[in-house]
Amino acid sequence: MSTPSESWNVIPPGRVAAPLRDQVLNVIRQAIMNFELKPGQRLIERELVEQLAVSRTTIREVLTVLVSDGLVTVIPQKGAIVSVITTDEARDIYEIRSSLEALAVARFTERASADEILLLRQSFHELKQATDDGESKLDLLRSKDNFYGVLLAGARFPSLTQILTMLQGRVRVLRLTSLSAPGRSKETVEEIGRIVALVEARDGNGAAEAMAAHVRNAAQAGLTKIAEREKIRLVGEES
Amino acid sequence: MSTPSESWNVIPPGRVAAPLRDQVLNVIRQAIMNFELKPGQRLIERELVEQLAVSRTTIREVLTVLVSDGLVTVIPQKGAIVSVITTDEARDIYEIRSSLEALAVARFTERASADEILLLRQSFHELKQATDDGESKLDLLRSKDNFYGVLLAGARFPSLTQILTMLQGRVRVLRLTSLSAPGRSKETVEEIGRIVALVEARDGNGAAEAMAAHVRNAAQAGLTKIAEREKIRLVGEES
């Protein structure tokens, strides 16, 4: 990530090193996803240039992509911030997710191989384990992301994967708080268990309906929690 | 669109001129949508720079956005082309649209004002008129886009609007050919008429189901047509 001419170092022969832009993109995206960069936090081009040791050109291209993904919002003549989501937006997105994840699980049920179904159950067990062990919210979120990863991979539905990935990114704050709703984790695990069982029974419609319901419940939980504390504490906001 | 300092010309007082990037974005996006730039056609940065009289920086940012939208595909180390869609992708996207447009029309039914419903019927009439008058395919497409515009505006569902706009852009080729399927135009008009009627009756579920069916039918028609001529003639391809 220094000058481009020193052709860098060993890379799997035949394979190309990921373009610089993609590397930077991943770094920032992950940082946002893991809440190292918090919603509302300003993303100043100059600072990113320094911290990541790439040129402003590259940073700006990356920011453009993140804006398209909805992870970053630019305030004209002011700069970029990590997107802050409103309750309304979140509600909307959950409604969309409910539809689309139903589609995804239906397609998984049709298309996934036995191996993939096994993998799904396995990732479900990890999720359950993590919940029982009382892992941190962030770890739980990772488990759940992993579950979705398996689901989407087996669904063989790239367009849908892209959209859902984007949407999940946008509501990551809510997903975190919904997991922290007391008792909700347990319900989550139960609901997902039911979905997995229906998938194993190759009941596409049932699984789809169960998934839609699960997302609705998660939305309910998350949105309620948010409503309680009227206001999310954001970077740069004082009480 | 020459040097930025000559502050250009008269703009509605109080309003800000759209950033250069956005203007260029619209120009290229429209060109793609109207098939002035055809699927598969190369988009060479240098040429765009010359034709649009903006810097490469700006062009590259615009291309980045278009890639995120799926309208443009970049082939690494080669360049950008107007996206070419495969039959599978198209099928997938129609499946997603079927779900989401059902959602949109349901929400429109809940939320649209009487005025907006009137507007919907009006734009339906224009579509019908255009069909009866045997307007060009492109004009028909525009009519239909307009109908969707009214629908999405009244649905007050920005996230959904964004996704659907993106998806419609991606299957614009198919939408054109589906409209050109003989007799399909007539069916289209009938189906949409039914949807409008259900909306007016405030039957959200009915309208949603009708819309889902309509999209499925359109997909059917378009995909069949495509399958007939095994191969779409693309720029740069010879028979």
Added chain:
DNA sequence: TCCGCGCAGATCGTCAGACGATCATACTGT
């Protein structure tokens, strides 16, 4: 004649630096 090799051109990816425009803020004079 035909095939392989290499070189030149085209194009991308990235960098560095520049400059005006806009917005926020701090300072200063009354």
Added chain:
DNA sequence: ACAGTATGATCGTCTGACGATCTGCGCGGA
């Protein structure tokens, strides 16, 4: 105390440059 200006921070855009990669064409040898 307050208004107005000066200053700085940051963005939006432009210019020019350079290496890396791919492509096609020409040249020399079998």
